[in-house]
Amino acid sequence: MTETTITPAVLRDKLSAAKGPDAVARSAAEERNAALTKPPGALGRLEELALWYAAWRGDARPRIEAPQVVVFAGNHGVTARGISAFPPEVTVQMVANFQAGGAAVNQLARAAGARMEVVALDLDRPTADFCEAPAMSDDDLAAALTAGWNAVDPQADLLVTGEMGIGNTTSAAAIALALYGGEAADWAGRGTGLDDEGVSRKAQVVAEAVALHAPETGFDTLRCLGGREVAAMAGAIARARCEGIPVILDGFICCAAAACLQAENAGALDHAIAGHGSAEQAHEALLGKLGKVPLLNLGLRLGEASGAALAIPLLKAALECHSGMATFAEAGVSGG
């Protein structure tokens, strides 16, 4: 754990100093991939996944042995505006459920062989209603970024971040509108299950909030329109970038957090892939802005890191093939 407070200024410096993927490991992995007992390209996207992971780990023949899932939780003042189908007390109730092992992500993390932690962030102190004031102060933002930064185990070899926070699809929609423009209605979706009237109220809230703050940087967007769990995901994803730990992004809220990092530093998400396409309406457009193509499309709209956790076994399988298969020479198989 670092004693340093991870302010936006500190994080900007860390992101610009972060190393990129290892070109030597990448070309050694490419050479190995070309020698494996299969027609060239026959494992499709699994091959590209393995090469990407090998480059980020600096190891031409890696396996995933220590994946980490972290679920951050925070509460949102904007819930007072009737923008979720569920009441805000569900956030703390779900944290208890995560701790007892009863949520969807507990099962998915276990099935993927990943450890899972839950980090609850000041649940009794919701962010400010961002239609009236910035969601967080500078200190609140730094505390949340630091909590995210410190939650990452530097020994992990894969990171998945997720969230729990009633109201946070409104926060994510506001972030997307502030960063990418368009209409509020393009980014506001049903979340936990709003009806049409709820969705149009939510779009109005999103439009008002973005007009009030008009943030200019990724971190200011996070401070004005984010939430503690959203900022913590950004801190964790940035830490992973600095440690060379590959990341699988989850749904709409996770990707909104990631988008704030990308707005600060164009290469901030090069170590990240998209685990799944959420059924939340604007996730596809957001993934397009991030330049990511999701691995899975199973109609999930849950958050909690669930879609990303589901993609862990797929990435593991890609590496089992890459690192475990015999070469043509080893197996005595004739080349084409």
Ligand SMILES: Cc1cc2ncn([C@H]3O[C@H](COP(=O)(O)O)[C@@H](O)[C@H]3O)c2cc1C
């Ligand atoms: C029981 C329950 C479990 C959840 N797990 C994740 N979410 C998801 O729903 C919330 C976002 O949707 P909205 O913006 O509409 O409130 C977040 O907490 C997200 O993680 C849940 C929501 C509920 C109700």
Ligand SMILES: O=C(O)c1cccnc1
């Ligand atoms: O895409 C998500 O992560 C999502 C969608 C709806 C509700 N909660 C999360």
